[in-house]
Amino acid sequence: MTISVAALWRHPIKAHGREPLERAALEAGKCMPWDRHWAVTHEATKADGSEWARCINFSRGASSPHLMALTAKLDEASGKVTLSHPELWDLTFDPDEDAQKFVDWVRPIMPAERRQSTGIMKVPGVGLTDSSWPSISLLNLASNAALGATFDAELSMDRWRGNIHLDGMAPWDEFDLVGKSIRVGTAEFEVRERIERCKATTVDPLTGQYDYDTLKSLRDNFGHLDFGVKAYVTKAGDIARGDTVEVL
Incomplete structure (x- = not known):
């Protein structure tokens, strides 16, 4: 099974807009550059x-x-x-x-x-993510598809406001990365924890209107309220769309 980077995103102003990237240069102990800068x-x-x-x-x-x-x-x-x-x-x-x-x-x-x-x-040098430590979020396309299937719909990945989208995994296999180290491009990460989700994920990111109750479906169909994982950059390096992800 080959895991690859399907998309990269940053959110310059927390909760106020997403921006796609082709590549990013990561620093150890830092968030995605300019992510949640304000x-x-x-x-x-x-x-x-x-x-x-x-x-x-x-x-x-x-x-x-x-x-x-x-x-x-x-x-x-x-x-x-x-x-x-x-x-x-x-x-x-x-x-x-x-x-x-x-x-x-x-x-x-x-x-x-x-x-x-x-x-x-803003806090100089600090990304205002939802974690008190500098985190980068990794999301699994297959998990999104599995959740969408419970609504007989294709859910936009944008509702999850993540940094790195991963392709090539089975649904929810990203949770198995917690506690492990991975390499993406030339950067290395320690995957630390799952991401518990909030009501924002029940909103259509195209219209800003409530659409699917993702939280209820996560709870009723999968037994949790989590989507994606948070990782810490342990080794600086460059990442890009199409890069392979290696579990170390």
């Missing part, structure tokens, strides 16, 4: 930018489903991000300088009864 604060945020903070401090798809339909494009040279949404005009802005411009732009798709976005935060 996060959007809300009215009850307690995070102050001095350290990693839990996702509850930030605006996210679990409570604001329309955010799931955002796509992003980062210009690394200028630090500017372009966000697109089916219900809004495209916005190009500097998250470090134009936070209010973003807040005004995103307001129409934020639920009025939920905490409203107030600004954009």
Whole structure:
């Protein structure tokens, strides 16, 4: 069985848009470059930018489903991000300088009864992923297909907001990687834990509307609420679409 990289993704602003990549240069002990580099604060945020903070401090798809339909494009040279949404005009802005411009732009798709976005935060050198340690998420295409089959539908992988999509595995075999080391391209990883999922995954990433109850199906059909695994980069290296994955 040959396991390969089917897709690479990053999310420059946590919960606010996904961006496909052809390749990435990884550093040991770091997230995917520019992944969750920024996060959007809300009215009850307690995070102050001095350290990693839990996702509850930030605006996210679990409570604001329309955010799931955002796509992003980062210009690394200028630090500017372009966000697109089916219900809004495209916005190009500097998250470090134009936070209010973003807040005004995103307001129409934020639920009025939920905490409203107030600004954009970053922690230098720290990716604001859902784990307190610098994680990269690996997802299995076959697991997604198995879950989709319970709805007699093809589910978009985009709803899982992962970094590395893997092809060539049997459904749920990614869980067997936990506790093992793998090599992807010239980078090496320690696979640490499964990813427990939230309500954001019940949203269609094309429309931002609720569609399939992925959580109920995971629980009822597979006995868990997990999709994908988190890994830690132990050896720096380059990864690219089409690379082979080797279990060490």
